[in-house]
Amino acid sequence: MNKTMVGAVLTKPEVIEIRELPVNFPGKGEILLGIEAATTCGTDVKVFRRGGHPKMLVTPTPFGHEMAGYVAAAGPGVKNFREGDPIVVANSAPCFVCAYCQQGRQNLCEDLHYLNGAFAEFIVVPRRFVEHNTHHIPKGLSFEKAALTEPLGCVLHGVKACNLDELADIYKPEIIVFGAGPIGLMFVAALSIRGLSVTLADPNPERLLIGEVLGADRTICIERGGGQASLLRSKTRDGGGADVAIDATGVVEVWSDALASIRPGGLVNLFGGCAPGSKMILDTSEIHYKELTIKGTYHHRPETIKSALNLLAEGTFPSNILLSGERPIEETEEALRSMMRKETLKVVIKPKLSRV
Numbered sequence: 001m002n003k004t005m006v007g008a009v010l011t012k013p014e015v016i017e018i019r020e021l022p023v024n025f026p027g028k029g030e031i032l033l034g035i036e037a038a039t040t041c042g043t044d045v046k047v048f049r050r051g052g053h054p055k056m057l058v059t060p061t062p063f064g065h066e067m068a069g070y071v072a073a074a075g076p077g078v079k080n081f082r083e084g085d086p087i088v089v090a091n092s093a094p095c096f097v098c099a100y101c102q103q104g105r106q107n108l109c110e111d112l113h114y115l116n117g118a119f120a121e122f123i124v125v126p127r128r129f130v131e132h133n134t135h136h137i138p139k140g141l142s143f144e145k146a147a148l149t150e151p152l153g154c155v156l157h158g159v160k161a162c163n164l165d166e167l168a169d170i171y172k173p174e175i176i177v178f179g180a181g182p183i184g185l186m187f188v189a190a191l192s193i194r195g196l197s198v199t200l201a202d203p204n205p206e207r208l209l210i211g212e213v214l215g216a217d218r219t220i221c222i223e224r225g226g227g228q229a230s231l232l233r234s235k236t237r238d239g240g241g242a243d244v245a246i247d248a249t250g251v252v253e254v255w256s257d258a259l260a261s262i263r264p265g266g267l268v269n270l271f272g273g274c275a276p277g278s279k280m281i282l283d284t285s286e287i288h289y290k291e292l293t294i295k296g297t298y299h300h301r302p303e304t305i306k307s308a309l310n311l312l313a314e315g316t317f318p319s320n321i322l323l324s325g326e327r328p329i330e331e332t333e334e335a336l337r338s339m340m341r342k343e344t345l346k347v348v349i350k351p352k353l354s355r356v
Contacts, residue, residue, distance in 0.1 A: 006351070007120030008332040010063040013051030016333040021062070021120065026075035029127030031134065033089055034072035036143035038064045038118035038349045039323070040335050041151050042181050046250065046273070048336050054276055055114070056091075062117030063332070064349065065091035068137060068146035072122060078130060088146045089125050090133035090153065090305045091115045107157065107299040119332045121351040133302055138313035144326075144348050145312050145319045151346075152308035152317070153300035155186040158271045160304070161297045162244050164196065172197055173243035174236055177216075178258055179272060180207035182322055182345045184248035187271075189214040189318055190311075199242070201232060204342060214318055226253030229260035236263070247272045252280050264290040271297045326350045 007021040026032045044064065047053045056065070068088045071081050081087060094101050094109035101109050117123045125134060137146045167173040173196065177187045180202035191198045192215025199218040200211035208219035220235060222228040233241045241263035247254055250272030258268045259282070286292065300308075311317050324344035327335045328351075335347035 005121035006329050007117065008063045008329055008349075009060055010048065010051070010057075011060040014048060015051075016048070016063060016336075017060075018330050018332070023122050024124050026073055026078075026124055027127075028075055029077045029130060030075040031071055031078060031081055031087075031125040031130050032073040032075075033067065033087065033123050033125050034069045035067055035118060035121060035123060035351050036069040036086075037067070037147045038351075039066040039144070039147040039151075040064075040332075040339060040347045040349065041066055042183055042250075042339070043273075045336055045339050046275075048333075049340075050275070055112075057114065057116050062120060062123075064118030064120070065114075065116050066147050066150045067091075067118035067123070068143040068149070081130070081134070081136075086137040086143065086146075088135050088137055088149045088309060089115065089123075089129060090150055090300065090302070091118075092299065093126070093128040093131075093133045094302070095128075096132065104301070104303075106301045119329055119349050121329070133305060135306065135309055138309070141309075141313045144323060146309070147348070148312060148319050148322065148346070149305060149309045150300065151183060152186055152190070152312065153305040155183060155190050156304040156307050156311075157300045158187065158246065158269060158297045159190055159194075161295050162246065162267060162269050163293075164191075164194075164244065167243055175199065175244045175246065176201060176232060176242040176258070176261055177246045177248060178202075178254050179248035180204060180211050181248060183271070184246075185211060185214055185322065185345070187246055187248055188216050192216065193316060199232075199235065201228070207342070210321060210345075213321060222257075226251075226257050229257045232257070232261045240264075241266060243267070244269065250274050252278050255280055259286075259292070259294070262292065265292075266290075267293040267295065269295050269297050273298070322346050323348055 071085045094106035095111045098110040200216040245258040246269045247258045326348045338344045
């Protein structure tokens with residue numbers, strides 16, 4: 001095995017350097033993951049633009065967090081994984097000790113550890129990740145599709161937060177998803193698989209067509225900058241608004257539209273993370289007299305990571321549509337810029353392409 005590897009390092013806003021990095025061998029309880037596929041995502045784009053993330057990383061840092069590959073080496077004490085095993089590794093690991101973990105809310109863990117550096121040939125997986133958030137890839141599931149486990153795990157966590165089972169026992173709820181980026185489209189697919197009625201709202205007609213393929217019952221081309229709530233309410237069954245609105249944009253104006261698009265007793269899931277310091281104005285009487293439920297939803301939990309991997313392995317989730325080609329590590333920055341230009345959804349970074 002080479003003592004160095006190729007890796008992408010985020011150094012400052014919109015600057016990625018391709019470096020020769022040392023290959024660190026695993027210590028006790030650790031695994032060296034040989035990365036076969038790492039997928040880009042909207043969070044990568046936001047972090048790339050902003051030059052960091054308040055929770056996950058500080059520059060300069062190895063970049064990328066959606067990964068799948070094989071066990072290149074196992075450190076002392078690793079029992080459940082052997083060299084050569086195909087595995088997927090989630091990008092965080094909770095402590096399972098704090099009060100939030102005991103409540104089953106591991107995404108809010110007081111000592112949540114993060115793992116970055118997927119856009120590289122290898123990455124050392126720390127012991128806590130090996131024990132709590134690393135899984136064998138089911139037979140027949142490709143590395144490229146397995147790398148989608150992390151974002152799909154986030155989406156499944158978001159779906160559960162919508163309390164849709166309670167509504168579905170009474171009638172078929174109407175759901176609006178704001179944003180036809182990779183996460184918004186994943187929401188559409190995950191909801192439609194459950195037989196739920198989904199409206200997808202986005203300014204990009206091409207992305208709306210993809211949403212239709214993924215199962216959206218209705219698509220609405222909205223304008224950027226907000227002010228679209230009246231239009232969206234008018235498209236619901238009685239003009240009164242949706243039962244559930246999900247934001248997958250992380251844009252403050254869209255958060256406001258999501259809140260104004262739901263009917264009395266409705267729920268809005270503010271899933272897309274806005275820039276730090278963002279503010280919005282709330283109409284208190286609307287929230288109070290309409291008994292609106294407002295939820296912020298963040299990240300994933302070990303339970304939803306397992307569910308996502310199983311869903312991908314079943315073959316019913318249309319993952320192929322979300323993957324927009326492959327690039328070597330050296331073209332990581334261009335892959336992210338292609339997402340910024342809306343030319344691609346998710347790009348697979350393939351380390352082996354770098355050594356051809």
